[in-house]
Amino acid sequence: MTEATATRADATKAPAKRKVHLIIERQDNPNSQPYTEEFLVDYVPGMNVIACLMAIQRNPVNKDGKPVAPVAWEMNCLEEVCGACMMVINGKPRQACSAIVDKLEQPIRLKPARTFPVVRDLVVDRSRMFEALKKIKAWIPIDGTYDLGPGPRMPERDRQWAYELSRCFTCGACVEACPNVNERSSYIGPFAISQARLFNAHPTGAMHREERLEALMGEGGIHECGNSQNCVQVCPKGIPLTTSIAAMNRQVTYYALGAWLKK
Amino acid sequence: MAQAQSHSEFVLRRLHTLAGVVPVGLFLLEHLFTNAMATTGAASFNSAVDTIQHIPFLHFIEFFFIFLPLTYHGVYGLYVAFTSGYNAGQYSWGRNVLFVLQRVTGVITFVFIIYHLWTTRFSGRAPTFDMVHQLMSNPAYLWFMVIGVVAATFHFANGLWSFCIHWGITVGQRAQRVTAYVTMVIFVVLAAVGIEAIFAFTRAA
Numbered sequence: 001m002t003e004a005t006a007t008r009a010d011a012t013k014a015p016a017k018r019k020v021h022l023i024i025e026r027q028d029n030p031n032s033q034p035y036t037e038e039f040l041v042d043y044v045p046g047m048n049v050i051a052c053l054m055a056i057q058r059n060p061v062n063k064d065g066k067p068v069a070p071v072a073w074e075m076n077c078l079e080e081v082c083g084a085c086m087m088v089i090n091g092k093p094r095q096a097c098s099a100i101v102d103k104l105e106q107p108i109r110l111k112p113a114r115t116f117p118v119v120r121d122l123v124v125d126r127s128r129m130f131e132a133l134k135k136i137k138a139w140i141p142i143d144g145t146y147d148l149g150p151g152p153r154m155p156e157r158d159r160q161w162a163y164e165l166s167r168c169f170t171c172g173a174c175v176e177a178c179p180n181v182n183e184r185s186s187y188i189g190p191f192a193i194s195q196a197r198l199f200n201a202h203p204t205g206a207m208h209r210e211e212r213l214e215a216l217m218g219e220g221g222i223h224e225c226g227n228s229q230n231c232v233q234v235c236p237k238g239i240p241l242t243t244s245i246a247a248m249n250r251q252v253t254y255y256a257l258g259a260w261l262k263k
Numbered sequence: 264m265a266q267a268q269s270h271s272e273f274v275l276r277r278l279h280t281l282a283g284v285v286p287v288g289l290f291l292l293e294h295l296f297t298n299a300m301a302t303t304g305a306a307s308f309n310s311a312v313d314t315i316q317h318i319p320f321l322h323f324i325e326f327f328f329i330f331l332p333l334t335y336h337g338v339y340g341l342y343v344a345f346t347s348g349y350n351a352g353q354y355s356w357g358r359n360v361l362f363v364l365q366r367v368t369g370v371i372t373f374v375f376i377i378y379h380l381w382t383t384r385f386s387g388r389a390p391t392f393d394m395v396h397q398l399m400s401n402p403a404y405l406w407f408m409v410i411g412v413v414a415a416t417f418h419f420a421n422g423l424w425s426f427c428i429h430w431g432i433t434v435g436q437r438a439q440r441v442t443a444y445v446t447m448v449i450f451v452v453l454a455a456v457g458i459e460a461i462f463a464f465t466r467a468a
Contacts, residue, residue: 091353179348179362219269223276226347227425228362230354242428243436250431256273 018043020052021063021107024071026121034118038063038107039071049089049096049108050075053122073122080236083171087122088113093173095236096122113176129170132188136215138195140205152203165198165244167237174231174241186220190231193222194244200251213248213255222248279339280429282332283422290329291419295453298460305392312390337373344370365421368414375411392464399464412457420450 019040027034040063041055053073060070076082078097085096088111090104101108116124142148154162168191175181175189196212199205216222222245231241297315301308318324344366351363382404388394399405424446427433433442 177350177354179350179359180346182346182348184346184348217270217273219272221273223273223429225429226343226362227358227428228354229358230350230356233354233356240436242439243434246428246431246434246439248431249429250434252273253277253431256270256277 020047020101022052022056023107023109024121025109025111026071027112027118028069028120030117030119037068037071043101045102047101049087049099049101049104049110050078050085052101052108053096071122072120081169083169086113086171086173086176086236087111088176093176093234095171095173098236113172115176115178115181116172124172126170126172129172129175129189129191132192132220133170133195135188135218136192136196136212137208138192138199140199140202141208142204154201154203158201162198162201164237165194165201165239168194168198168239169237171236173234173236177230177234179228179230180224180226185224187224188220190225190241190245193225193248194239194241197244197248197251200248209251210255213252216248216252217256222252275339276343277429279336279343280422280426282336283340283419284426286328287333287336288419288423290333291415292453295416295457295460299456299463301392301395301460301463305396308392316390333376337376340369341373361421365418365425368418368421371414372411372418375407375414378407379411395464396467399461405461405465408461409458412461413454416453416457417450420446420453423449 020043022039022041023036024039025034025036039052039056039061041052041059044051050073053071057070060068062068073087073096074084075097076084078085080095080098083095086093087096088109089096089099090109093113096110110122112118112122112124114124116126116128119125142151170191172189172191174191178187178190180187181189193216196216200209200212225245227242229242232239235241297308297311300311315321347362347366349363349366351359382398383390383395386394399408424433424439424442427442428439433439
């Protein structure tokens with residue numbers, strides 16, 4: 001900050017331009033060894049990590065002035081609603097678009113979310129999340145051969161908290177931070193459990209409640225949660241994931257006991 | 264609804280958390296209570312032991328309500344500890360540290376219990392105040408007991424917190440936070456009771 005003030009004070013002297021220092025963990029292809037590369041990009045007030053990556057893309061030269069392949073990453077909405085640009089920034093998984101350089105400690109360290117297979121540089125393959133959503137049937141089946149008419153109404157009281165859960169954009173920050181998502185377990189991840197809760201809360205979605213609970217009791221299901229509660233700390237949308245997990249634990253407990261007693 | 268899904272892992276996990284509280288947790292409370300009898304003198308401890316020795320169907324109860332669930336909880340717990348990931352270095356939030364400690368204290372308690380049983384229950388000697396007093400006269404043994412008691416009581420108290428979530432008892436954030444405080448108070452109280460009993464055994468009868 002003091003440096004910026006000084007720049008304005010003696011602009012006539014044309015001092016050295018302020019730089020942003022980035023240390024990026026790169027990987028050329030899914031099977032190659034990761035390596036780190038450092039970059040210096042021109043500072044622009046209010047810039048985010050995406051702006052830094054764009055600057056590298058425009059001028060793909062590393063810190064030593066050597067031309068390199070531009071860093072690959074994913075992005076889409078640039079306003080923290082799509083989840084595409086999730087990466088590990090200074091040790092924490094978050095969206096690159098809402099990671100403002102002024103609020104980050106430098107050098108800024110970028111890494112891909114390695115809980116997922118790395119495609120290239122900061123691009124990861126999050127297919128497993130979509131497989132998990134399919135597994136727990138994170139949708140409301142309304143298709144039929146004729147018009148089924150309007151479904152039952154949802155109480156406003158429920159809609160309010162359900163809306164919070166609906167803000168999940170499958171970015172994968174919770175999956176990255178979860179210690180129980182690893183190569184020794186098949187845990188589907190916190191987000192999927194929260195989505196099961198969301199669709200079970202919906203009056204029409206509730207018609208398929210048991211199928212979701214069955215899936216949560218299946219392989220890699222809710223029992224794999226170890227309550228480290230990292231998920232709720234890293235969720236960029238502030239979704240109460242640990243409350244969702246506990247709420248689904250309750251549903252599953254009642255369902256499992258009830259189903260067993262009815263057999 | 265009737266999908267061909269295997270629920271065995273789910274059932275094993277739920278039985279693991281259940282066994283940790285009932286009966287293993289209850290036994291821990293009973294055991295700490297009996298030990299605490301030593302604080303009022305050798306005679307009261309010996310009479311408490313004598314009462315236990317005269318429980319009807321003692322071997323049956325010991326095997327089915329202590330040995331089996333304890334072995335299951337311990338062995339399956341080792342599997343849980345092994346399949347868990349550990350990232351408290353990167354994510355040093357309180358709950359994540361407790362997540363690691365829960366697994367570390369579990370393994371410590373497992374080793375501790377094996378040694379503890381070997382030197383007491385399966386040592387072939389009569390379980391009297393004098394026998395424990397002799398064991399405690401070795402400072403290494405004494406401090407191993409202290410570590411074991413602290414690990415076991417922490418694992419039990421923090422496990423209660425986890426149990427309440429696993430079974431869907433504490434759902435909301437506040438409920439979980441309050442339970443966290445309550446279980447930590449339980450840990451401190453139980454650890455104090457256990458350690459006081461250990462040092463009671465160091466005093467001559």
